[in-house]
Structure formats: structure tokens, C-alpha cells
Amino acid sequence: MRNNIKIERARHNLTQADLAEKIGVSRQSINAIEKGKYVPSTVLALKMARLFKMSVEDLFTLEIDD
Amino acid sequence: MRNNIKIERARHNLTQADLAEKIGVSRQSINAIEKGKYVPSTVLALKMARLFKMSVEDLFTLEIDD
DNA sequence: ACAAAAAGTAAATAAAACTTTACATAATGT
DNA sequence: ACATTATGTAAAGTTTTATTTACTTTTTGT
Secondary structure, three states: OEEOHHHHHHHOOOOHHHHHHHHOOOHHHHHHHHOOOOOOEHHHHHHHHHHOOOOHHHHEEOOOOO | OEEOHHHHHHHOOOOHHHHHHHHOOOHHHHHHHHOOOOOOEHHHHHHHHHHOOOOHHHHEEOOOOO
């Protein structure tokens, strides 16, 4: 699964720490999710999408191997 | 977080076992997710939404305590 | 160039997701 | 009523997500 978190963070001028705080996770979790180290829970995905005013589908996209 | 999995399953005439097989998880996982026992990963949410031809946001909705 | 802020990473741990097996209960069809 | 299918649930175990602390590297501003 890939994601556009880094791009949306840039659009909204947020650091990883900012985003982490806004959705209630640690900065390292944001970093790991952003880098594709692991798949976030649906709650996190929904919160991020809501924050960025976009759909979960536009923020996260399935890949062939998912 | 609440979800409309049970309803969508009914609309599509799928048993929990059917759905489980289609998205590649155990039947018990579907049962647990459906009953709100735990929050699925974003990959599962995306797969279910895609199967039901709807958005993740329409299938899963955040609640006040999330 | 320098300092400060941001991002990357890693190890140890905790918490939650998911599996498997197994059995109980409820619903459905004949 | 009976058999079959579907759902609910539970315990034990594995895997993955997420946290904390701490340190390194990269980026940004002055």
C-alpha cells in the first residue's frame, strides 16, 4: 500500500510531529506509516483523510501485492 | 468506530465466510470487525470498500470517542 | 558556517489485530 | 422437527501496529 501523507503534509505545512499530535499518535508512527513501514489502522486513516479534507482512497491506495 | 459491513453483506448476499474469503481474512476476523470488537487495518478497509463499491468513509465512520 | 528544527532510524516494549481450533447458539430450508 | 448453514464467542498463540527513549543525519533559516 502506498500513501500521499508526505505530500499532504507539505501542502498543509505540517511537520511529522504536528501531524502526529493532531491525530494522536507518536511522531515515529507517522514516520513509519509515511515510509510504508507499516499499515495504519482504519481509525488513523480516517482521521488523516479528514484532516486533509480528502478521501481515504485518495490518501492511501492499494497495490497489486496487497 | 462504527461500520455498515453487515448491511452491505446483506445487500451483496454474502455470508461472513464469503466476505472473509474474498478479502483474505478469517471468518472470525470478519465477525469481530463487524461487531466492533476491533478496528481493521487500512488495507482491509480499502478492500472491503472496493468490494462493495463504496468509499471507506461510507463503510466505516469515526465516532466521538475515536 | 552555524544553530536549530525536522526527519530518519533502531531497539525494547506494549497493545492491538488476526489466526486457528473448537464449540455453542441462532437462523433457514425442506 | 430435523438437518444444514450461518453467526457468535472464547482461549491460546502469532504477527503487526504503535509507543518510548535515544541517537544520527538531513534540512532550513540566519
